Amino acid sequence: MRGRMFWSLLLLAGCAEKAPPAAPPPPDDRVIATVDGQPILQEDVSPATRMEIFRRELDVYTLLTTEVERMVDERLLAAEAARRGRDVEALLAAEVDEKVVPPTAAEVDAAMVEQGAPEAARPRVELYLAERARIQRRLDFMASLRGATKVEVKLVAPEPPRMPVDITGAPSRGPASAPVVLVAFLDWRSPMSAKCAQNLARVMEAHPGQLRLAHRSVLRGGDELGLGAAILAEMADEKGLFWTVHDALLLRPTAWSQADLHDVARQVQVEPERLDAARQDPTWLMRMKKAMGRVQEAGVTAPPVVYVNGRWFGGTFGYEQLDRVVQEELQRAQGAQR
Amino acid sequence: MQVRVVMVGVMTSALLSGAALAQNKDPRLKPNRLSSVGDSITEAINAEEYNLFNPINPNHWASYANGYHGFWEWLLGRTDVRSHNQRITANFGSKSRANYMEGVSGADSYDLSPQMQQSVSHQATYVPVLMGHNDVCQNGFSDIPTDAEFEANVRAGLDRLRAGLPNGATVYVQAIVDIYKLYQLGDQLQSLGLIDCPTIWAATLLNIYPCGTMLSPTNSEADRQFTRGRNIAFNNILQALVAEYNANDSHHYYEFTDATFQYQFTPSQVSGFDCFHPSASGQRELSRVTWQTGPFSSYTK
Numbered sequence: 258m259r260g261r262m263f264w265s266l267l268l269l270a271g272c273a274e275k276a277p278p279a280a281p282p283p284p285d286d287r288v289i290a291t292v293d294g295q296p297i298l299q300e301d302v303s304p305a306t307r308m309e310i311f312r313r314e315l316d317v318y319t320l321l322t323t324e325v326e327r328m329v330d331e332r333l334l335a336a337e338a339a340r341r342g343r344d345v346e347a348l349l350a351a352e353v354d355e356k357v358v359p360p361t362a363a364e365v366d367a368a369m370v371e372q373g374a375p376e377a378a379r380p381r382v383e384l385y386l387a388e389r390a391r392i393q394r395r396l397d398f399m400a401s402l403r404g405a406t407k408v409e410v411k412l413v414a415p416e417p418p419r420m421p422v423d424i425t426g427a428p429s430r431g432p433a434s435a436p437v438v439l440v441a442f443l444d445w446r447s448p449m450s451a452k453c454a455q456n457l458a459r460v461m462e463a464h465p466g467q468l469r470l471a472h473r474s475v476l477r478g479g480d481e482l483g484l485g486a487a488i489l490a491e492m493a494d495e496k497g498l499f500w501t502v503h504d505a506l507l508l509r510p511t512a513w514s515q516a517d518l519h520d521v522a523r524q525v526q527v528e529p530e531r532l533d534a535a536r537q538d539p540t541w542l543m544r545m546k547k548a549m550g551r552v553q554e555a556g557v558t559a560p561p562v563v564y565v566n567g568r569w570f571g572g573t574f575g576y577e578q579l580d581r582v583v584q585e586e587l588q589r590a591q592g593a594q595r
Numbered sequence: 596m597q598v599r600v601v602m603v604g605v606m607t608s609a610l611l612s613g614a615a616l617a618q619n620k621d622p623r624l625k626p627n628r629l630s631s632v633g634d635s636i637t638e639a640i641n642a643e644e645y646n647l648f649n650p651i652n653p654n655h656w657a658s659y660a661n662g663y664h665g666f667w668e669w670l671l672g673r674t675d676v677r678s679h680n681q682r683i684t685a686n687f688g689s690k691s692r693a694n695y696m697e698g699v700s701g702a703d704s705y706d707l708s709p710q711m712q713q714s715v716s717h718q719a720t721y722v723p724v725l726m727g728h729n730d731v732c733q734n735g736f737s738d739i740p741t742d743a744e745f746e747a748n749v750r751a752g753l754d755r756l757r758a759g760l761p762n763g764a765t766v767y768v769q770a771i772v773d774i775y776k777l778y779q780l781g782d783q784l785q786s787l788g789l790i791d792c793p794t795i796w797a798a799t800l801l802n803i804y805p806c807g808t809m810l811s812p813t814n815s816e817a818d819r820q821f822t823r824g825r826n827i828a829f830n831n832i833l834q835a836l837v838a839e840y841n842a843n844d845s846h847h848y849y850e851f852t853d854a855t856f857q858y859q860f861t862p863s864q865v866s867g868f869d870c871f872h873p874s875a876s877g878q879r880e881l882s883r884v885t886w887q888t889g890p891f892s893s894y895t896k
Contacts, residue, residue, distance in 0.1 A: 312862065313863070315861070315862050316861035316862060316864075320861060323776075369737070372737045373735075378737040381739060381740070381741055382736070385737065385821060388821050389821045392820045396820070414787055477644070571788065571789050571791055573791035573794050573795055578788070
């Protein structure tokens, strides 16, 4: 809504300068500019820009959410204090401070054993127990006030944008006509990317014939082996053997080494010496730079990330969450067919 | 309550006598010789780049204090954080410039004294201090220092600066960032389905350096708020000591800001790699708010 208002104001400002003779038709709220009357739509902006806009919307939502919580507490306390004919400080003193029982020596002893604290840390443990009891009492009191009041928060989290992620030239598996396309942005060496690749393999198996999986490599500074893997993957892709490299490096249970990389290179008929030389070859380095450009275009800064029919999915989440998103997209695709 | 009254009393008298003393202080030196004291936030850990082989990866170009934007940063498209270092050059020129980072990841108040001794060795004229996150962020609650311990550590450090910095130097102490807010952001990113921060914390931060007092999945809300209470208590100590030293040392300037604690970090300002440290965008904001509330705020280049 805020976005629409902003664009409407922007267009109105433009209209004010040129003052058309007749009132124009109400502007389409998706149009952000026109060139010789041809519209540029809000959804035409690059995926990276759309992602950045979403991040800003999320920032605003987060600020308001935090503020709302504080203000609700403030109002509940003020109302309760007024009801009892005292100020908020007196109310909290009566309901929190005066009702907290200091920890006993036995409780402190038990906590010290539990925390493995040395005798010298006794004052710290006493402080912790006393303060935590006071805080818990206040939390309980606030919960009781909330329970007795109708609190309705109307803020709505912004929806991540559904983005057209370009998979031209990306290696993929699964039918081209699959109703759900997953684009995985993975780096070759991180355990989290490997875990994500394993979840993707599992979800592909769970929905045979219905999913297409495309891969984009993400490089990280100083990761020579990751660079080597990304180059090998492209070399293998030219021979139709990308997934051999993918499965050998990302679906293995343990981390891999330079020797493992060379073994995989031999499996896809690439001489290890040629692979090592490619890491210094400007032609290959420019190809890698271009590949990283595609990662940036998709708004990916921290892999693993998976786009599911253009929907952002944080690749650190588990299999169940991934499968849920996939099922939602399958249902959506079925609904669109009807 | 009694403690608060006493502290306010100390601060009021300190500020009053400080105002009188300010007339007699040595002329303030230009902040050309910068020496930052701090921890992983000063080192800009994981702000913009993550290293698989060193999960505590310093991104010094993105440090709010010492950051820079040279050829490689330009070439690789790194964020220009407009650090204190850069602002000093812009406002005071590059002549006699020095840019030292004494901050080390994992450092806490016990490291103030050695780090500040380094600042003395470097004859710093400007010492921004952002320390205490690892006092709050510990393995367990019994590891968090008491007020007395924290105060003693800060005094030990400030005593070294008082004894060794060139006359006219400025010490700028910044409040410990509100770690609870950083935790809340991570929690929210997970609930919105964007990043599974608890998984990342478990896989990175918790295994490498401690912040169990805020991030441990076994913590109750009361536990986290206790930790936040310690965060606030330490900031009160920092503020009171800065006022005291400024009032009693005619050779040096001591200033404090709580803008770092008050700052509301947003999701894009938190590292996507560890869901906890400020991102490059967050570091840029740290630099902006601390400069604008700091001793050289009238220098706006």
